[in-house]
Amino acid sequence: MSIDERRRQAAERLGKASRVQVTLAVLINQTIAAQAGVNQTDLQCLNLLTLQGQLSPSQLAQALAMTRGGAVTAMIDRLEKAGYVRRVRGHKDRRQVLIEIVQGTETNALMEHYLPLRDIFDHVTAQYDPDELDFLAEYIERNNAALGFTTRHTGTGTGTTSDVEETTDTTATGNMDETLATLARLRHARGNTHQAPTQRKTT
Structure with a gap:
């Protein structure tokens, strides 16, 4: 079997596994939201705050892809109450x-x-050494950054492969400030000019 074929099969296997993981995550979040008596967007807001610490209403709106300011205020009011x-x-x-x-x-x-979920995570990760966990973390961070960029451009036609590459390079560490700054800059550039997208820099 050629290297290209092995890569294709491995990528296909990873893609299917990722789809299953996403489906399970959605179902789990639905269940937890129902048990906690909050809606799913509210739960994701709480998850973001738990992960990132203090965030402004505008940062929450960007991260949750909420376009109406009133909806963000209502969500914060509910969670505060x-x-x-x-x-x-x-x-x-x-x-x-x-x-x-x-x-x-x-x-x-x-x-x-x-x-x-934490118990399951600890059980599975115990089967990998630190280098393997670092490798997995890097993949997930880069994939998260690419997915975050893509969801903000769904249906707009403004997200390109080059844009996603730049975003994943800049935001692979998961830093919220860097992520939001890069996304805002790319949105501004794509919305106000018709220039070719910035190409990924190589060293």
């Missing part, structure tokens, strides 16, 4: 409003729904 989040002032700019997780009974109860 339920005791999951709170609005705070920025440390550097007191005029800035940031959203953060409230560590308390409600949040702890929500996180308990994820404990079985």
